[in-house]
Every structure is written in C-alpha cells, then in structure tokens.
Amino acid sequence: MSFVFFILLTFYIQVKGSVDEYRLLQYLKENYDSFERPVENSSAPLDVKVRFLLNQIMDVDEKNQVMSILAYMDYHWNDYKLTWDPKLFGGIRDVRFSGDDDASFKLWRPDVLLFNSVSESFDSTYSSRFIVSSNGDVQQNPPGIFRFVCQIDVTYYPFDKQTCFLKLGSWTYNGQYINLDFLLTQIIGLHGIPIVVEPERSSTNYASYFVNESIDLQVYLQNGEWDLEGTPGKRVVQKFGTDEYHELYFYIHIRRRTLAYGINLIIPSLVISMMTILGFTLPPDACEKITLETTVLLSVIFFLQMVSSTSPPQSQSVPILAAFFSCCLMLVACSCVFTVLTLSLHHRKPETHEMSPTMRKIFIDWLPYILCMCKPDHPKTPKPKVLGKSIAPIHRLSTIPMLNLPRVSQTTFPDKNVFVYHEVPAVIKNTSRICAELLIIERDIEKMLDKIEEDTKEDMLRSEWRFAAMAVDRLCLYVFSAFITMITCGLIVPHILANI
Known part of the structure; x- marks a missing residue:
C-alpha cells in the first residue's frame, strides 16, 4: 500500500511541476515581441558578453588561405521581460526556449556574426536552445564549424608559425544599442589555468583593450599537425561615420609540427x-x-x-x-x-x-x-729535347765531303759520235743511293711529325676543355x-x- 502511495505522490509532483512550467511559459510569452531590444531604457545599450570555446582545429588550407575549426559560441545578456519569482512557479529557476528560426515563439537574440567567414551559409552555427534564468539572464551556446579567412605566410615552411583571427561583431546594431564585450570570468587558458580579469577590463564602459588569452580551452583537443601557442584577444571600438561599432578579435597562434x-x-x-x-x-x-x-x-x-x-x-x-x-x-x-x-x-x-x-x-x-x-701536363705531349734527339737532322748529311763528289757525268768531244765514260767508284754510288733513301725517309718522318703535332694539339685542346670542366665541377x-x-x-x- 505504501508503495502505491509513493507512486501516486511522485506522479502528482511531476504533474504539478509540468503545470507550473506551463504556467511559467505562458506568463513569459505574454506581451513579448522578439523584435524588441530587451532594455527598459531605449537609450541605454544592452550588454552582450561573448565566450568562445575552441574544440578542435580541423584544417588549415594553405592553398586557399582558409582555416576550419570546431567551436562553441556562448552569448550572455539580460532580458528584463523574462524575469519571474521562482516561488510562484513551483521553484523553477530556469527554462528553455527553442532557437529555431521556424519556432512558434522566438526570443530576441543579438545578430552577432563572424565577419571573415567563408562558409556557404555565412553563419554556420547550429540554432541551439535559449537558457533563461529567473533573473532574466539569457544564455545561448550554439556550436558550429567555422571556416574563415586566414592569411598564410609560408616563408619558413614547414617550420612556419601562423596567426589567424576571428572577427565578431553585430551586423546591424552599433555601440549605442549593443555593448559587445568578452566574457573572461569563466574561461580556462592555454595551460589549464583560469584567466584572471583586471577590474577595468571587466567594466562595460571600457573601450578598446587587449587580453593575453581570450579563448576558452577547457574542451580543446590537440591537432596532429598544428600546436596551439596562444589565444590573445582584442576588443576594438571602430568608428564609421558618426557611429561606433564594437568588434571582438579572437587570435589563434599556431605552429606547424614538423615530424x-x-x-x-x-x-x-x-x-x-x-x-x-x-x-x-x-x-x-x-x-x-x-x-x-x-x-x-x-x-x-x-x-x-x-x-x-x-x-x-x-x-x-x-x-x-x-x-x-x-x-x-x-x-x-x-x-x-x-x-x-x-x-x-x-x-x-x-x-x-x-x-x-x-x-x-x-x-x-x-x-x-x-x-x-x-694544371696537369698532358701525358702524350712529347718533350722538345726528346724530339730533337730522337730524329737525326738528315739535311745535315749534305755537308759530308764525299757526298759532294761529282756524280755520273757526260763529256762531249769534238767528235760527237764518240762518248767517253768516266767510271764512278762503287763507294760513291752506294753512298749516293743511301742519301737518296735517307731523304725519302726524312720526308716520311716529317709527315709523321706533323701528324703527331696535330694529334698532340687536338689532345691538348681536349685536355684543356676537360680540365676546364673539372674546374667548373670543383x-x-x-x-x-x-x-x-x-x-x-x-x-x-x-x-x-x-x-x-
């Protein structure tokens, strides 16, 4: 019996809780317009805090100079129309609203976009639900795959370091309507240490400033190709004409792994x-x-x-x-x-x-x-002294006295029909024949010498070119x-x- 009573009590509590949540939702929807900027004073800006959670560096396309990352955006602002007393609604302290564009009931949300996006739909975030607290604080943390322009410097490739940044800002609201700023009080830095925010930088009235770490890395997964070295940030108040626009820069310093x-x-x-x-x-x-x-x-x-x-x-x-x-x-x-x-x-x-x-x-x-x-000497080049000693100067043989003796001669007497023959000695005949043969040999040797000199000159030219080639190779x-x-x-x- 006690068990049945316990089941009925649990069912009653759940039904009562659902009724309270239904009443709360109807109460919040009453007289709410999603186009109205949620501020009581229309001349005052709405404070919008942004936290950026990096999950993974997916790709760095050096060819097209595009970086792709998986990250979560976390927006915080206060909507004065979405407040209630939890005691009047069964102790409910927060509720969820749909973030789809085709939802029957929509909440106001800031039109913060990634200015340097190259995604096909430009805004590549998923329409996640809104989390509304009893004090009017609204939170939305849509995940998305962000593809944005990143100027790649490949001078030291593959030992290069790159710096990419995401530029966030409101597309239609200037600083008079939305005060865009970092949310740095809840993020974990590069070395797993919570970031300490200086008091003046946490103030919404502070204009432009720079922070050493701006990206929450508590859900970050290491990339196999790139090491994350730093995540500085910068808040810029950019002036266009008479209006001032607030822009947030999230920098990503990476270094290529070279293994x-x-x-x-x-x-x-x-x-x-x-x-x-x-x-x-x-x-x-x-x-x-x-x-x-x-x-x-x-x-x-x-x-x-x-x-x-x-x-x-x-x-x-x-x-x-x-x-x-x-x-x-x-x-x-x-x-x-x-x-x-x-x-x-x-x-x-x-x-x-x-x-x-x-x-x-x-x-x-x-x-x-x-x-x-x-410079090496050519091995086939004959030496001048060797040439002079190896071949006798044949033309000098004519200086021998016996070679100048008269040769066969014919003497004419008055009687023309009578010829007198002077008999030449046999020694002179043999010597004359030897000299004639030596002259023939001399002419042949001179031809051989000319050929040797020509071949030697050609070999020397080839040797010079070969030596020049060796010098250039050296x-x-x-x-x-x-x-x-x-x-x-x-x-x-x-x-x-x-x-x-």
Missing part, C-alpha cells in the same frame, strides 16, 4: 642534395655523371612540385624550402648542360672548338688558381657544399632544435 614533414620531405631532400654533391665528384666525361645528375634533377623537380602544391599562389613570400630546391635545380641543370657540352666538344675537330684567350684565362689560369688546382662542388651547409645549419637545424 611528418621531416620524415617525408626534409630528410629525402637532404639525401638528394648529397647525391647532387656526389655527382660533382665524377669525371666530366663519365656517362654515369649525366645519368646520376638527370635522376637527381627529376627528383628535385618532383619535390619542388610537392612544395608548390601545398603553398598558396602568391608572390609576397616564397618558401625557403622551395628556394632551396630551386637553387639545387639550377646548379644540377648547369652541371648537366656543361657536361653535355664538354662531351660534345670531344667529338669535334680541333679548329672548331679551340678555346679563346679570354676563356683560357678564366678557366685554365684564374679559376684553377683560386680553387688550388694544379667550383660547383664547393659552392653547392657550402650552400647545403648554410641552408642546413642556418635554417633547418635551428628549427629542429627549437621543436625538440
């Missing part, structure tokens, strides 16, 4: 750069050099395309990583072109590719001297090594140490 970029982009780029240095150590006429440098060239182009695909199309700033790849591309391309030209010159005639005096001064004398390179090796060292030590290493 994934280091594994997928930085380390491969450094390895490719080392391969480029290895290509400069190969001989200029080696076919493997062209193959290696062509492969490195294609790899550099591929990574440069990856960096360009993630960078916004702007001319104000260029990523340092893209400039690094561009310099690598230029040096490798120059080395490939010079190597191809050097190889092609080896197959030309000497008179078509003889080095000019200016080029000889630059590439044979000055550049090797600066690079501390010794210069590229030093320049590229210094460039990679400066880039690595000056840009990459400090950022890596800062992120450890």
Whole structure:
C-alpha cells in the first residue's frame, strides 16, 4: 500500500511541476515581441558578453588561405521581460526556449556574426536552445564549424608559425544599442589555468583593450599537425561615420609540427642534395655523371612540385624550402648542360672548338688558381729535347765531303759520235743511293711529325676543355657544399632544435 502511495505522490509532483512550467511559459510569452531590444531604457545599450570555446582545429588550407575549426559560441545578456519569482512557479529557476528560426515563439537574440567567414551559409552555427534564468539572464551556446579567412605566410615552411583571427561583431546594431564585450570570468587558458580579469577590463564602459588569452580551452583537443601557442584577444571600438561599432578579435597562434614533414620531405631532400654533391665528384666525361645528375634533377623537380602544391599562389613570400630546391635545380641543370657540352666538344675537330684567350684565362689560369688546382701536363705531349734527339737532322748529311763528289757525268768531244765514260767508284754510288733513301725517309718522318703535332694539339685542346670542366665541377662542388651547409645549419637545424 505504501508503495502505491509513493507512486501516486511522485506522479502528482511531476504533474504539478509540468503545470507550473506551463504556467511559467505562458506568463513569459505574454506581451513579448522578439523584435524588441530587451532594455527598459531605449537609450541605454544592452550588454552582450561573448565566450568562445575552441574544440578542435580541423584544417588549415594553405592553398586557399582558409582555416576550419570546431567551436562553441556562448552569448550572455539580460532580458528584463523574462524575469519571474521562482516561488510562484513551483521553484523553477530556469527554462528553455527553442532557437529555431521556424519556432512558434522566438526570443530576441543579438545578430552577432563572424565577419571573415567563408562558409556557404555565412553563419554556420547550429540554432541551439535559449537558457533563461529567473533573473532574466539569457544564455545561448550554439556550436558550429567555422571556416574563415586566414592569411598564410609560408616563408619558413614547414617550420612556419601562423596567426589567424576571428572577427565578431553585430551586423546591424552599433555601440549605442549593443555593448559587445568578452566574457573572461569563466574561461580556462592555454595551460589549464583560469584567466584572471583586471577590474577595468571587466567594466562595460571600457573601450578598446587587449587580453593575453581570450579563448576558452577547457574542451580543446590537440591537432596532429598544428600546436596551439596562444589565444590573445582584442576588443576594438571602430568608428564609421558618426557611429561606433564594437568588434571582438579572437587570435589563434599556431605552429606547424614538423615530424611528418621531416620524415617525408626534409630528410629525402637532404639525401638528394648529397647525391647532387656526389655527382660533382665524377669525371666530366663519365656517362654515369649525366645519368646520376638527370635522376637527381627529376627528383628535385618532383619535390619542388610537392612544395608548390601545398603553398598558396602568391608572390609576397616564397618558401625557403622551395628556394632551396630551386637553387639545387639550377646548379644540377648547369652541371648537366656543361657536361653535355664538354662531351660534345670531344667529338669535334680541333679548329672548331679551340678555346679563346679570354676563356683560357678564366678557366685554365684564374679559376684553377683560386680553387688550388694544379694544371696537369698532358701525358702524350712529347718533350722538345726528346724530339730533337730522337730524329737525326738528315739535311745535315749534305755537308759530308764525299757526298759532294761529282756524280755520273757526260763529256762531249769534238767528235760527237764518240762518248767517253768516266767510271764512278762503287763507294760513291752506294753512298749516293743511301742519301737518296735517307731523304725519302726524312720526308716520311716529317709527315709523321706533323701528324703527331696535330694529334698532340687536338689532345691538348681536349685536355684543356676537360680540365676546364673539372674546374667548373670543383667550383660547383664547393659552392653547392657550402650552400647545403648554410641552408642546413642556418635554417633547418635551428628549427629542429627549437621543436625538440
């Protein structure tokens, strides 16, 4: 029996509570107009407090310069028509009203919008319910996915830091009708510590000011790509003509996490750069050099395309990583072109590719001297003394006395039919024949010497071009090594140490 009595009592209390809530709702709806600004004095501004709760950074689109976040807006104001005595309505201290646009009964709400929104519906918040307290305080906390413009600076990509902001303000009410301000008394800061508000900043009469932390992070979830470093805020009283408008700026300072970029982009780029240095150590006429440098060239182009695909199309700033790849591309391309030209010159005639005096001064004398390179002697070049001793001066044989003896002669006597033959000694005949043969040999040797000198000159020209190519390769090796060292030590290493 007692159990049945308890059930009936509970049902009576619930019915009584529902009746009280129904009476309260009817009481609040009476003579209420959603278009009326809820102030007793029409010349006084309505204080509207805004709290911004960041839940998650969803995406930072560097290409389109748009940031997407999931957040909750929390609006607070006081409506003097929505007050009641809880004792007269069964102790009810708060009620809920629908926030839908098509609801049968609507409450007044401030038309606060995100000015730099790029969402399709512009206002991307969900129409949540209103929470009304007995003292007239009204609260609405609509969640939403906010997509807004964020100017991205990719100069130090992927070690960059970005600053984005949300600009909130009333679309139609100026400061004379709505006093828009931060609600900082109930928020948790970046390090999980409640924010302490200075007294003058909590006053509604305070104009423009700056706060170190403005976003509530008690429901914040870490992002896998970006670290949140700060959430300062600024209240601005902007003057347009004779009216003053209140604007709230919520700044978001983020820093890119570089672990994934280091594994997928930085380390491969450094390895490719080392391969480029290895290509400069190969001989200029080696076919493997062209193959290696062509492969490195294609790899550099591929990574440069990856960096360009993630960078916004702007001319104000260029990523340092893209400039690094561009310099690598230029040096490798120059080395490939010079190597191809050097190889092609080896197959030309000497008179078509003889080095000019200016080029000889630059590439044979000055550049090797600066690079501390010794000009090697050509191994096939015959020495002047060797040439002089190896071949006897045949033309000097004519100075031998016996070679100047008279040769076969014919003496004419008065009697023309009688010829007298002087018999020449056999020694002179043999000597004369040997001298004739030596003269033939001398002419053949001179032809051979001319051919040797021509081949030697051609080999020397090829050796000079090869030496010039070696000097340019050595210069590229030093320049590229210094460039990679400066880039690595000056840009990459400090950022890596800062992120450890």
